[in-house]
Amino acid sequence: MHETPLFSYALRLADNALILGHRMSEWIGHSPVLEEDLALGNMGLDLIGQARAFYAYAGEIEGKGRDEDKLAYLRDAKDWRNVLLVEQPNGDFAATMIRQLLFAAYAHPLYAALTKSKDASLAAIAAKAEKEMAYHVRHSGEWVIRLGDGTEESHERAQAALDELYAYSTELFESDDVERALIDAGIAADPAALRPEWERTVNHIFSEATLKTPPQSFAQTGGRTGRHSEHLGYILADMQFLQRTYPGAAW
Amino acid sequence: MYTQALNVKDEPAAAGDPVLEARFQAHVDAELKIEPNDWMPEGYRKTLTRQISQHAHSEIVGMLPEGNWITRAPTLRRKAALLAKVQDEGGHGLYLYSAAETLGTSREQMFEQLLSGKAKYSSIFNYPTLTWADIGAIGWLVDGAAIMNQIPLCRCSYGPYARAMIRICKEESFHQRQGYEIMMTLARGTPEQKAMAQDALNRWWWPSVMMFGPSDSDSQHSDQTMRWKIKRFSNDDLRQKFIDATVPQGHFIGLEFPDKDLKFNEETKHWDFGEIDWTEFKRVIAGDGPCNKQRMKQRRAAHDNGRWVREAALAYAEKRRNREAAAKIAAE
Numbered sequence: 001m002h003e004t005p006l007f008s009y010a011l012r013l014a015d016n017a018l019i020l021g022h023r024m025s026e027w028i029g030h031s032p033v034l035e036e037d038l039a040l041g042n043m044g045l046d047l048i049g050q051a052r053a054f055y056a057y058a059g060e061i062e063g064k065g066r067d068e069d070k071l072a073y074l075r076d077a078k079d080w081r082n083v084l085l086v087e088q089p090n091g092d093f094a095a096t097m098i099r100q101l102l103f104a105a106y107a108h109p110l111y112a113a114l115t116k117s118k119d120a121s122l123a124a125i126a127a128k129a130e131k132e133m134a135y136h137v138r139h140s141g142e143w144v145i146r147l148g149d150g151t152e153e154s155h156e157r158a159q160a161a162l163d164e165l166y167a168y169s170t171e172l173f174e175s176d177d178v179e180r181a182l183i184d185a186g187i188a189a190d191p192a193a194l195r196p197e198w199e200r201t202v203n204h205i206f207s208e209a210t211l212k213t214p215p216q217s218f219a220q221t222g223g224r225t226g227r228h229s230e231h232l233g234y235i236l237a238d239m240q241f242l243q244r245t246y247p248g249a250a251w
Numbered sequence: 252m253y254t255q256a257l258n259v260k261d262e263p264a265a266a267g268d269p270v271l272e273a274r275f276q277a278h279v280d281a282e283l284k285i286e287p288n289d290w291m292p293e294g295y296r297k298t299l300t301r302q303i304s305q306h307a308h309s310e311i312v313g314m315l316p317e318g319n320w321i322t323r324a325p326t327l328r329r330k331a332a333l334l335a336k337v338q339d340e341g342g343h344g345l346y347l348y349s350a351a352e353t354l355g356t357s358r359e360q361m362f363e364q365l366l367s368g369k370a371k372y373s374s375i376f377n378y379p380t381l382t383w384a385d386i387g388a389i390g391w392l393v394d395g396a397a398i399m400n401q402i403p404l405c406r407c408s409y410g411p412y413a414r415a416m417i418r419i420c421k422e423e424s425f426h427q428r429q430g431y432e433i434m435m436t437l438a439r440g441t442p443e444q445k446a447m448a449q450d451a452l453n454r455w456w457w458p459s460v461m462m463f464g465p466s467d468s469d470s471q472h473s474d475q476t477m478r479w480k481i482k483r484f485s486n487d488d489l490r491q492k493f494i495d496a497t498v499p500q501g502h503f504i505g506l507e508f509p510d511k512d513l514k515f516n517e518e519t520k521h522w523d524f525g526e527i528d529w530t531e532f533k534r535v536i537a538g539d540g541p542c543n544k545q546r547m548k549q550r551r552a553a554h555d556n557g558r559w560v561r562e563a564a565l566a567y568a569e570k571r572r573n574r575e576a577a578a579k580i581a582a583e
Contacts (some may be wrong), residue, residue, distance in 0.1 A: 025321045029314035032557020041338035069326045093560045150563025242325040251325035
């Protein structure tokens, strides 16, 4: 399938947001405290909203009549472009908050950079998303600190979650030819350039939380080009079930 | 919805201070609000605490059947709307618990009562959500019935409850329209979708009609709650109002109600309806509905699995307070 780099890029942004939003939505009704049902719901809504905007734009770029739902509901796993981090299971509350922090601390400077994109549509979506992700960094960061510096049990859980998920952050800062051309054209943000700020943010929080930043280890990557973990298939099976069972129906 | 608690009869309250009680009743009769610090009869406090907390519990348990379908919602628009709706319910729970707390019972105590089975929640949530159409049916019928019950509660004599209800009603009426719109889309969709909508109506209709509680002739509640202006209309009046409003909506989108006796009465200008199966109602309330055990199991699991998180938050807050206090002493 031949795609323009801009279409692929918009799709990557959309898929990251939707899959993480989907994961957040799995918590609703099951979270540790009512206030968190609301907060996790809010973050899920932010992310799903961002995904919809990016999908709509991707569909427009592609020009083949695929709308947000065709893009979200009718692609198989190999055509999904999200990073592996966002499809990882929710695990316990510590794992969810660590995952959210690792992603939001990357997405926040990413969207900040994209507000200066030469592509006006990306810049407009990013302007709204940037504010939302600033809140996600704050909320997940506060929880990571509470859990890391809370009880012995919460500390152990937070450290275990960090140890398990940290390696997935490597993929956030990779770029390929698709992005390279867009970065040179001033359209996409250079992921490598976001890393110093990401490190400052997460390391500050980890130190407040008395958590140890894990050493760099081998990192699975490949989500952006459609090589996913086993988890994505289950998400899609759930998400796409109605559209797949009743092809062509309007909902 | 959720006024099930008012169908339970309290033991007669111990005789209170007649002067205070007369002053209280005059205040209520004058349609003035009772506020948390005002004197109130113990029975009033008890009835309201039970009523508001059961209402809150219903919102929280009600998140589960609908939450089922967030990950499977058929479009992104529906997914966002359902997520927002379930989140609204959590919000309703939160401010209802706050309203109940003004009467002197903590949220933790109320939670314990729910989890131990001592406190009830609306029985409607013990029915399963089997298809996407159930999300439409819940919005249209369950929220529709809730609104009938809740609009009068906006004028409830207890200020914090009445004010919470004003906001809740606005959101519920939005949910009701959203649910009806889902049903309309299905009813006008493919034959499979229409069958899905009809099946949902078949399963949710009678439980929704039962949400108003026992018939007035069998209702255990005294007219005390009416005198206190907590409840303003009888169960049967509200039920009739709901049926009158809902039946034409269903017919408009081409759905049939599962009641062969449903007929418009030209004389009374109301819809006559068939016999309600109160045996089922009592059975579900008593704990033998299709999902009573699952719902409580899920609520308990969320509570138990979250305990270490709540403990961590408390421990961290305590550490922080101690550090701040130590820093203050060091600075002096």
